[in-house]
Amino acid sequence: MTLTTPRPSAPAGATEPRLPRTRVARSSALFGVLLVAGAVLTVVAAGRGQLEIPADEVLGSILHRLGLDLGPMPTHPQGDAALWQVRFPRVAMALVVGASLAAAGALMQGVFGNPLAEPAVVGVSAGAAFAAGIVIVYQLTFAGEWTIAIFAFAGGLVTTLLVYVMSRADGRTEVVTLVLTGIAINAVCSAGLAFLLFIGDTQAREEIVFWQLGSLNGTRWQYVWVAAPIAAVGLVGAVLLARKLDILSLGDRAARHVGLDVERVRIGAIVLVALLTAAGVAFAGIVAFVGLVVPHVVRMIVGPGHRVLVPASALAGAVLLLGADLVARTAVDTADLPIGMITSLVGGPFFFWLLRRTRRTAGGWS
Amino acid sequence: MSLRVQGVDVTIAGHQVLTDVDVSIAPGELLALVGPNGAGKTTLLNVLAGDLEPRAGSVELDGRPVAGIRVRDLARRRAVLPQEQRLAFGFRVIDVVRMGRSPWTGTAAEDRDDEVVAAAMDRTDVIHLAERIYPTLSGGEKSRTSLARVISQATEIVLLDEPTAALDIRHSEQVLTEARRLARAGHAVVAVLHDLSIAAAHADRICVLADGRVRADGPPSEVMRPDLLAEVYGHPVDVITHRDRLVVIPHTIDDALPEEAPCVPTP
Numbered sequence: 001m002t003l004t005t006p007r008p009s010a011p012a013g014a015t016e017p018r019l020p021r022t023r024v025a026r027s028s029a030l031f032g033v034l035l036v037a038g039a040v041l042t043v044v045a046a047g048r049g050q051l052e053i054p055a056d057e058v059l060g061s062i063l064h065r066l067g068l069d070l071g072p073m074p075t076h077p078q079g080d081a082a083l084w085q086v087r088f089p090r091v092a093m094a095l096v097v098g099a100s101l102a103a104a105g106a107l108m109q110g111v112f113g114n115p116l117a118e119p120a121v122v123g124v125s126a127g128a129a130f131a132a133g134i135v136i137v138y139q140l141t142f143a144g145e146w147t148i149a150i151f152a153f154a155g156g157l158v159t160t161l162l163v164y165v166m167s168r169a170d171g172r173t174e175v176v177t178l179v180l181t182g183i184a185i186n187a188v189c190s191a192g193l194a195f196l197l198f199i200g201d202t203q204a205r206e207e208i209v210f211w212q213l214g215s216l217n218g219t220r221w222q223y224v225w226v227a228a229p230i231a232a233v234g235l236v237g238a239v240l241l242a243r244k245l246d247i248l249s250l251g252d253r254a255a256r257h258v259g260l261d262v263e264r265v266r267i268g269a270i271v272l273v274a275l276l277t278a279a280g281v282a283f284a285g286i287v288a289f290v291g292l293v294v295p296h297v298v299r300m301i302v303g304p305g306h307r308v309l310v311p312a313s314a315l316a317g318a319v320l321l322l323g324a325d326l327v328a329r330t331a332v333d334t335a336d337l338p339i340g341m342i343t344s345l346v347g348g349p350f351f352f353w354l355l356r357r358t359r360r361t362a363g364g365w366s
Numbered sequence: 367m368s369l370r371v372q373g374v375d376v377t378i379a380g381h382q383v384l385t386d387v388d389v390s391i392a393p394g395e396l397l398a399l400v401g402p403n404g405a406g407k408t409t410l411l412n413v414l415a416g417d418l419e420p421r422a423g424s425v426e427l428d429g430r431p432v433a434g435i436r437v438r439d440l441a442r443r444r445a446v447l448p449q450e451q452r453l454a455f456g457f458r459v460i461d462v463v464r465m466g467r468s469p470w471t472g473t474a475a476e477d478r479d480d481e482v483v484a485a486a487m488d489r490t491d492v493i494h495l496a497e498r499i500y501p502t503l504s505g506g507e508k509s510r511t512s513l514a515r516v517i518s519q520a521t522e523i524v525l526l527d528e529p530t531a532a533l534d535i536r537h538s539e540q541v542l543t544e545a546r547r548l549a550r551a552g553h554a555v556v557a558v559l560h561d562l563s564i565a566a567a568h569a570d571r572i573c574v575l576a577d578g579r580v581r582a583d584g585p586p587s588e589v590m591r592p593d594l595l596a597e598v599y600g601h602p603v604d605v606i607t608h609r610d611r612l613v614v615i616p617h618t619i620d621d622a623l624p625e626e627a628p629c630v631p632t633p
Contacts, residue, residue, distance in 0.1 A: 019460060019480055019483065019484050019487075019496065020458075020460055020496045020497050110454075113454030113455075114454065115454075115455070243468075243471075246457070246461070246465065247465055247468055248454075249453055249454035249455045249457065250452075250453065250462075250465060251448075251450075251452050251453075251454070253417060253446075253448060254446070254448055256417070256437055256441075257415065257441060257444075257445065257446040257448075258441050258445075258465060258466060258468050258469055258515075258519060259437055259438040259439075259440070259441025259442070259468060259469035260437065260468070261437050261438070299455070299456075303456070303457070303458065303461075304455035304456055304457055305457070305461065
């Protein structure tokens with residue numbers, strides 16, 4: 001049988017219906033702004049600290065490393081070393097962690113069809129941190145620097161699957177169920193972490209405490225070389241999955257009706273969320289609410305289409321966390337505040353506002 | 367093309383919902399599924415859509431069991447308008463309609479996406495809503511947007527679950543006219559309908575379900591009989607002909623209604 005094409009019913013001579021154009025300009029503008037902001041912030045953040053290095057010298061140092069003999073080198077004798085051994089690894093880690101967590105949030109919200117899903121809120125971060133805590137306490141090193149990342153991934157994967165299975169009913173995830181499931185999972189993982197604190201020695205204890213607070217203090221290149229590839233794999237996977245996540249917002253059944261293999265997309269997305277969360281948590285601890293705030297704000301600017309949302313969230317998350325880390329280490333003289341504290345301070349009220357707003361809109365609680 | 371359901375039994379949570387149902391749909395035909403609440407209309411539609419696997423019996427598309435057809439391949443052959451229209455995020459109407467084209471991604475048909483989407487939106491009267499955010503639409507606008515998505519999927523089989531439920535007279539006539547036009551163009555269309563007069567006016571064939579069984583299956587003139595309908599619905603009706611259309615009018619319940627105090631005091 002021949003397939004018929006729907007033909008416009010408009011009488012002859014009527015103009016063809018015009019379709020609105022896509023919002024390319026808006027997305028491009030956002031990407032442009034974020035890229036510039038990220039670049040500027042990188043130079044500024046690297047210069048700030050106990051040893052102040054002016055922006056032009058930071059730039060000069062970067063250019064010299066790239067083999068370009070341009071700009072001034074840091075005037076301080078320790079300047080170049082401070083930049084490349086302390087500041088840049090930390091800046092790079094902030095970018096990697098921010099991008100991972102924000103992308104994980106966007107992905108998770110897409111999979112759950114719920115704008116309140118976020119790795120820390122639903123307990124995935126806590127699960128990954130608990131598993132990573134085991135590595136610290138028992139000093140496991142079978143895979144070198146990778147050990148902690150492997151454990152964080154496993155912990156994240158198990159908790160994401162748990163949340164998914166427990167909070168789902170009739171092919172949907174209700175807001176209340178999701179948030180309450182998060183409380184339950186967070187409680188169990190906190191108990192696990194408390195137990196690790198109890199049995200650990202003083203050094204392990206201190207390390208785990210900082211973990212729970214979230215901090216980029218003491219980041220080394222070795223850590224970045226582990227976290228960055230994991231984040232890269234997760235991000236590429238997330239972008240490839242983006243189009244399918246759009247379809248998923250129709251709901252399970254309607255998505256299947258338009259040809260989406262819903263279960264496969266779900267499993268893929270869950271593995272990616274675990275990967276991205278592992279990259280975010282393995283060396284930085286629990287940095288909450290980045291995955292909630294960033295995708296939400298990005299959605300307000302460019303709409304919910306995941307092909308733009310996922311990469312834009314990753315970029316915005318990277319910039320945001322870089323800024324937050326700058327505040328964390330410069331707000332109080334001689335003190336390095338935990339970055340998780342800063343993000344939670346901002347993210348907590350935001351979460352509350354989002355909760356109120358979601359409740360007000362039709363179907364928010366269902 | 368033929369979609370055929372034979373000897374289908376469906377049990378949901380221990381409750382027998384469909385019993386020994388035989389229905390077949392053919393191209394060029396608009397089939398209406400009618401029956402009282404809980405008769406199994408939506409369940410039968412779900413079986414036809416391949417969402418629900420029957421406990422017994424067969425569901426075959428061109429002789430192949432529907433359960434064995436890949437999700438993507440099935441989506442190129444049948445589209446479904448669900449009863450409930452939800453969307454997790456605030457996509458624009460145009461984006462929602464475009465989702466109907468997703469089974470054709472990577473095929474030659476993809477090149478005509480814009481043309482097909484524009485035509486579908488024009489026919490369902492949603493082209494002026496294109497930039498609106500779907501969750502902010504009224505119930506009727508949502509239904510029509512979903513119908514546009516279903517039409518843009520360009521499939522041989524179109525299954526509609528209560529397409530007129532949230533619509534006013536003008537738009538429900540438009541939707542049914544559109545369904546009929548699809549049938550005329552060679553599609554096989556199945557619609558679950560509540561309003562018997564609407565079903566009688568537009569359907570080529572009406573299948574009456576009651577208690578999970580097919581009670582009648584035939585052209586409106588054969589099926590829309592007062593005695594049959596009265597028995598199936600447990601309520602007396604009149605069937606009259608008005609301007610060549612069969613109109614079903616339920617009797618009012620004449621039990622003396624208690625005299626109630628008027629809500630608004632009469633001046």
